[in-house]
Amino acid sequence: MDASNGAPTRDGADTGLTRLVHTVRAVALGERTAYADGTLTVSGPEAAAVLADPALAEVRVSWASPGDPARIVKVLDAVEPRTKGPGGGGIFPGFVGPALPQGRGVTHVLRGAAVVVAGFVPRAQEAVVDMSGPAAPLSPMGATHNLVVEFTPAPGAAWEAVYEALRKGALALAARLAEAALDAEPDAVEELPGLPGPGERGLPRVAAITNLQTQGTFKEVFVYGRSFGSTALPTLIDPNDLDDGAVVSGQLGHPSLKNPTWVFQNHPVVAALRARHGVDLLCAGVVLSPEPVDAANKELVSAHAARLCKAAGFDAVIVTKEGGGNADADMALKMDALEELGIPTVALYAEMAGADGTGPSIVVPPTKATAMVSTGNYDERLSLPAMERALGGDRVDVAGAAALDAFELPTAVVYASLSPLGWGHLTCREAS
Amino acid sequence: MTRVVHYINQFFAGLGGEDTATVPPASKEGAVGPGRKLAQLLGDDYEIVATVWCGDDHAAGPEVMDDLLALVRAAEPDVVVTGPAFTSGRYGLACARVAAAVAAEGIAVVACMHPDNPGIDEAGTAPVVASGEVARQMGPSLETLAAAVRKVAAGESLTADDGRVGKIPRRNVTVDQTSAERAVALVLARLGGDREATEVPLPRFDQVTPAQPVADVTTALIALVTEGALVPDANPDSLESARATRWLRYSLDGRDVLPAGEFRSVHGGFSTVWANEDPHRIVPLDVARQLEGEGAIGTLHGEYLVTAGNGTSVGNARRFGVEWAADLRRQGVQAALLTAT
Numbered sequence: 211m212d213a214s215n216g217a218p219t220r221d222g223a224d225t226g227l228t229r230l231v232h233t234v235r236a237v238a239l240g241e242r243t244a245y246a247d248g249t250l251t252v253s254g255p256e257a258a259a260v261l262a263d264p265a266l267a268e269v270r271v272s273w274a275s276p277g278d279p280a281r282i283v284k285v286l287d288a289v290e291p292r293t294k295g296p297g298g299g300g301i302f303p304g305f306v307g308p309a310l311p312q313g314r315g316v317t318h319v320l321r322g323a324a325v326v327v328a329g330f331v332p333r334a335q336e337a338v339v340d341m342s343g344p345a346a347p348l349s350p351m352g353a354t355h356n357l358v359v360e361f362t363p364a365p366g367a368a369w370e371a372v373y374e375a376l377r378k379g380a381l382a383l384a385a386r387l388a389e390a391a392l393d394a395e396p397d398a399v400e401e402l403p404g405l406p407g408p409g410e411r412g413l414p415r416v417a418a419i420t421n422l423q424t425q426g427t428f429k430e431v432f433v434y435g436r437s438f439g440s441t442a443l444p445t446l447i448d449p450n451d452l453d454d455g456a457v458v459s460g461q462l463g464h465p466s467l468k469n470p471t472w473v474f475q476n477h478p479v480v481a482a483l484r485a486r487h488g489v490d491l492l493c494a495g496v497v498l499s500p501e502p503v504d505a506a507n508k509e510l511v512s513a514h515a516a517r518l519c520k521a522a523g524f525d526a527v528i529v530t531k532e533g534g535g536n537a538d539a540d541m542a543l544k545m546d547a548l549e550e551l552g553i554p555t556v557a558l559y560a561e562m563a564g565a566d567g568t569g570p571s572i573v574v575p576p577t578k579a580t581a582m583v584s585t586g587n588y589d590e591r592l593s594l595p596a597m598e599r600a601l602g603g604d605r606v607d608v609a610g611a612a613a614l615d616a617f618e619l620p621t622a623v624v625y626a627s628l629s630p631l632g633w634g635h636l637t638c639r640e641a642s
Numbered sequence: 643m644t645r646v647v648h649y650i651n652q653f654f655a656g657l658g659g660e661d662t663a664t665v666p667p668a669s670k671e672g673a674v675g676p677g678r679k680l681a682q683l684l685g686d687d688y689e690i691v692a693t694v695w696c697g698d699d700h701a702a703g704p705e706v707m708d709d710l711l712a713l714v715r716a717a718e719p720d721v722v723v724t725g726p727a728f729t730s731g732r733y734g735l736a737c738a739r740v741a742a743a744v745a746a747e748g749i750a751v752v753a754c755m756h757p758d759n760p761g762i763d764e765a766g767t768a769p770v771v772a773s774g775e776v777a778r779q780m781g782p783s784l785e786t787l788a789a790a791v792r793k794v795a796a797g798e799s800l801t802a803d804d805g806r807v808g809k810i811p812r813r814n815v816t817v818d819q820t821s822a823e824r825a826v827a828l829v830l831a832r833l834g835g836d837r838e839a840t841e842v843p844l845p846r847f848d849q850v851t852p853a854q855p856v857a858d859v860t861t862a863l864i865a866l867v868t869e870g871a872l873v874p875d876a877n878p879d880s881l882e883s884a885r886a887t888r889w890l891r892y893s894l895d896g897r898d899v900l901p902a903g904e905f906r907s908v909h910g911g912f913s914t915v916w917a918n919e920d921p922h923r924i925v926p927l928d929v930a931r932q933l934e935g936e937g938a939i940g941t942l943h944g945e946y947l948v949t950a951g952n953g954t955s956v957g958n959a960r961r962f963g964v965e966w967a968a969d970l971r972r973q974g975v976q977a978a979l980l981t982a983t
Contacts, residue, residue, distance in 0.1 A: 335884055335910050347816075414833050416826070426913055463910065464884075464953060478822035486826060503912075526829045528822075534884075534911070534953040554832040556825050559842055562955050566767045567811035569957030570845035581832050582842040583825045586814045589885070589955050621814065622885060622953065632822025637841055638812040641767075641799065 224404025227313050227450040230396035232388075234322040237273045237355040245390040248397075250323055252357055252387065260386050261359065261379030265371035268362040269379070272601065274326075275355045278341040279598040282358055283606050283613045285337040285625045286327040286373075287459050288351050288472040289380050291320035293388035294454065301388075302381045302455035304435015311434075313450030318388050318396075324472055325384045326356040327376050328602025332369055333428035336608045337465030337625040343595045348627040348634065350472060357387070358601045370427050377432075377460060381471075402450050402484060406492040414525035415494035418479045419444070419515055420631070421540050422469075423461045423532040424500040431469075431532070432458040433498060441507055444499035444515040446522060449480040452496065461532060466588060466621055466628040467560055469532045478632040479528050479558075494524055501533065501540045508540055516547035529557040531630045535573035545579035555579050560628040561587040561638050565620070571638070585629060586636030588622045644688045644795045647719035648677040649710070649740050651733045655695040663732075665697035667706055669713040676780060680723070683788035688795070692717035701736035711743055721795045725754035726773035726783040727761065734761030742766035750794045754787045757807040769800040770808040845956075858940075862976040865943035867966060869951030870917065870924035870983045871909035872900070882950055883910030889949035889962050894942065898931045911952035912983055924981060943975050951982065 235248035244251045254271050261269045274280040294300050294317050300307035301317070326339070339351045346352035359380060363372045406415065422431035424440035431438050433445075434456055447456065457474040483493035499515050502508050519527055529544050531537040541557040548555040559582050561571040567587055576582075593616070600613035611617040621627055627634060652658060652665045654675040673681045673690040681690045694713045700706055714722060722744045724737035738761040741753035745768035753770045755762060762770055771790045773783035786805040793800060800806040819827070824841070831839050856862045873881050879890050900921040907917040907924055922928045925946055933939045947966050951959070970978055 333913070416829055416833075428913070478820055479825060482820065482822040482826040485823075486830075490830060491826075526833050528825045528829055536911075554829065556829045556832060558821055558825055561812060561842065562953070563812050564955040564957040567813055568763075568766060568809040569955045571812065571842055572845060573956060575844050580837060580840050580844065581828050582840050583821050583828060584841040585821045587812060588953070590814045620885060629821065632820055632825055634821055635816045635818070636814050637817055637821070637824070639815050640810045641813045 224407070225314060226404040227402045227453055228316045229400040229402060229453065230316060230318045231321050231398040231400060232318065232391040232394055233397045234320050234355055237275060237323065239273065243387065243390050245320070245394055250320060250355070250387065250390070257357070257383055260383045263375035263379060265364050265367040265375040266361050267364040270360045272358055273355060274341050274358050274601055276341055276346070276353055280341040280601065281597040281613055282326060282328050282339040282351070282356065282601045283336065284328050284330055284334065284602040285339055285351070286329065286331060286334060286376065286462060287380060288324045288326045288356070288470040289384040290472045290475045291323055291325065291384045291387035292455065292475065293318050293385045293392065296389060296392065298385040300454065301385050302458065304432065305378055305381045305458060306385045309434040309436070311448065311451055312454035312456060313448045317454055318391050320388050320391060322354055323387070324351055324354040324356050325359060325380050325387070326351060327359045327380050329361050330603060331373055331428070331462060334462035335465055336606060336623060337468065338606060338619065338623050339625045340594060340597070345592055345594050345624050348621070348636065349625045350470070350629070350633050351625060360602060373428065377458065381455070381458065402453065403487050403493060404450065405448055406494060410492060413488070413490065413492050415523055416483055416491045416526045416528065417494040417497060417519060417522070417524040418483065419497045419499055419519070419527055419529045419544055420477070421499050421501045421529070421531045421537065423463070423537070425503055428460070428462045430460045432460055438498065438500055440500050440502045442500050444497050444511055444518055446495050446497050446518060449477065449493060449496050452477045452480060457498070464534050465623050465625050467533055467630055468626055469629070469631050470626055473626060473629060473631050473633050478629065479530060482632070495522065501531065501537050508543055512540065512543035512547045515544055516551050516553070519548060519553055520551045524553060526554045529555060530632065535562060538572050539574040542574045542576040545576040549578040556581040556583060558583045558585055558630055558632050560585045560630065562589060563587045563638070565589045565591055567638070567641070584637045585632065585634055586621060586627070587638050588620065588628055590621050591618050592621055592624065593618050645691045645718060645720045646684070646688055646791065647714050647717045647722045648673065648680065648690050648693045649714070649722065649724040649737060650675060650677070650693060650695050651701065651736065652695055652697045655693070663697045663699040667694065667696040667709040667713055669694040669717065676726070676784060680784050680788060683784055684791060688791070691719070696736065698732040698736065701732065707739065707743055710740055714744060719749060721791055722749055722751040723754070723787065723791055724751070726780065726787060727755040727759055728773050728777055729756045729759050729775050731760045734759035735764055736761070738762060738764035738770070741768035744768065752787065752790045752794045752800070754783060762808040765808055767811050769794070769806055771800065771805040772807045856977045859977070860937055861940040863941050863943055863974055864930070864939050865947070865970050865975045865978040866925050866927065866930060867947040867978050868925050868981040869949055870981055871907045871950035872905055872917070872921055872924040872948055873908055875904055875906050877908050881908055881948070883908045884950065884953040886950040886954050887958060889947055889966070891945045891947050893945050894927060895944045897927065900925055900927050909950050909952055909983060924983070926981065943973065
């Protein structure tokens with residue numbers, strides 16, 4: 211252990227994960243699912259077969275690509291195609307692979323593509339993705355080639371069963387698409403660090419606390435395939451596990467404040483920490499925490515998360531949320547609990563400042579901590595242009611308009627536009 | 643020549659004080675009262691083409707806003723000025739609301755009042771510059787105002803350097819770094835000892851003093867109110883399930899129960915299965931009627947008030963609270979039971 215020159219030693223560090231990145235530059239529908247020279251071809255019948263389930267009468271797939279005059283409405287989830295080998299090789303543990311920790315070895319990534327499920331589910335708040343125009347750069351899915359999965363529920367099927375079939379099917383399809391690239395030469399090889407060992411000294415250990423929405427069916431998040439319970443205690447995981455799909459979204463509220471599976475797979479705070487790993491910090495881990503629905507449990511998980519961070523030896527923490535105003539309380543309580551233990555804390559807040567931006571920005575501010583990043587104002591309105599093609603439905607009910615029409619919407623409706631995990635480039639500034 | 647329209651109250655229009663606080667909206671060509679001094683300060687490139695006024699008692703009400711706006715529009719202003727209102731509450735409220743309405747029409751405007759004026763938060767996106775506390779400070783207040791008028795007329799924004807006070811609108815902008823990258827930069831700054839850096843200023847919330855307990859609940863008129871979005875089954879008034887911008891009222895007259903199938907919750911923030919199975923889980927009319935029958939409470943108010951509390955901006959939530967309180971007080975309600983989800 212030699213910290214005299216300030217550089218970290220690698221004493222005791224875990225082995226990491228290697229990402230083999232295949233960049234998707236063009237897409238097509240064809241007879242056979244295949245990947246070659248940057249082109250991903252998908253067989254519609256093969257995709258439908260992967261998604262087949264007694265709860266679904268019919269499944270249709272089509273592509274929507276960046277720049278298309280297309281609008282995807284009623285977006286439910288987005289998944290990045292990834293696999294660790296034939297049959298998934300352990301990807302999406304608890305769904306496609308067995309429920310065991312992953313994040314080691316090699317993972318193939320089809321970067322630039324996504325499986326996007328879109329259609330009516332009664333408990334979903336409508337989410338919109340535009341593939342061109344002013345809203346396109348606000349959503350992660352505005353920049354990916356999206357294989358859009360539309361569906362017709364089987365007669366009499368319970369909505370819970372429909373949604374479960376879509377979730378499992380989308381993950382299986384994402385694994386299947388990535389399998390097409392198993393033999394392809396990757397465009398990039400990315401080595402991700404493992405967890406820092408006890409001997410690594412000299413740089414601050416910075417971790418992420420990622421709050422997961424835990425409000426039951428249609429408003430839940432899965433960890434290793436299990437619904438993370440609203441009274442579960444916070445748990446520490448290896449960030450590389452996220453790359454292999456250990457966290458999967460089952461959450462249909464608050465479109466702009468949603469964390470799609472695609473964003474968990476590419477956890478932006480983890481990515482930003484990795485980018486500085488070994489330079490001016492160590493990417494030290496991810497604490498997953500529920501967002502309980504009652505104040506007493508919010509207090510408990512916040513106090514417990516802070517103790518966990520202290521015990522793990524974290525020097526600083528970045529806290530994120532999922533959902534609307536009540537989730538602000540989870541962040542404020544955690545920030546304050548961490549600061550009380552002497553751990554500097556930053557949280558990512560979306561502002562809810564009203565359409566004119568003059569209202570109070572956050573619902574529950576911290577009382578001891580002060581450092582907050584703004585991911586933009588939820589209520590500011592956007593004008594969306596008319597489109598030529600609509601997927602996922604033919605209406606945007608929240609705008610009272612046909613999906614192809616031009617209309618106005620609050621930023622709140624654009625899918626993951628105020629990404630609580632920090633994907634986006636929006637912030638708020640005072641109009642001078 | 644820049645055309646200026648000036649809004650003042652009945653007192654500064656020279657019509658009298660509290661005794662004339664009910665005069666209706668009116669206007670007159672040219673500058674009146676403090677407008678004369680303002681016109682001098684603005685110089686020859688500006689002309690106060692009209693002065694609009696209204697009595698303090700109803701100037702702040704929505705029912706006269708259309709009349710006031712019509713008077714303002716008729717004078718074809720390039721810039722509208724309201725105040726200075728100093729710390730006068732009703733006058734400040736009127737100055738702020740006129741300014742907000744004018745700004746919403748895309749006309750350049752500036753309001754002037756003391757930062758502690760209770761009306762200041764009603765100015766919406768319209769800029770407000772600081773006046774002194776009392777009318778004795780008219781001179782310096784008008785100098786601040788005149789400078790602000792020149793900037794606003796030139797299409798420039800006002801800043802704290804211009805004496806700007808009150809809310810400054812926050813706008814979405816796109817920056818190079820992702821929110822996550824900025825969070826890492828901020829955490830490193832924090833580790834470096836910077837305790838000030840933040841992108842979000844801490845909001846200042848009102849402290850509400852609870853009302854006195856009801857003296858005798860057995861004679862009180864009690865209302866049921868909820869943010870649980872319980873509405874008649876067809877949602878006839880289209881209450882929003884999230885980001886509500888309004889509230890509604892439904893009659894309880896002649897009703898002892900809220901049957902499943904006739905009422906349902908359209909709330910977007912929780913699973914409504916249990917609420918819809920028994921709507922009393924959201925609005926406990928059954929138990930309230932029982933208590934009324936037993937004489938444990940006086941009388942149940944004849945309607946319930948409802949909105950959806952899900953992703954609601956704090957500004958709208960505060961407005962609903964003020965409107966509910968005013969509405970219930972007007973109808974003699976002494977206490978309300980608010981069920982929250």
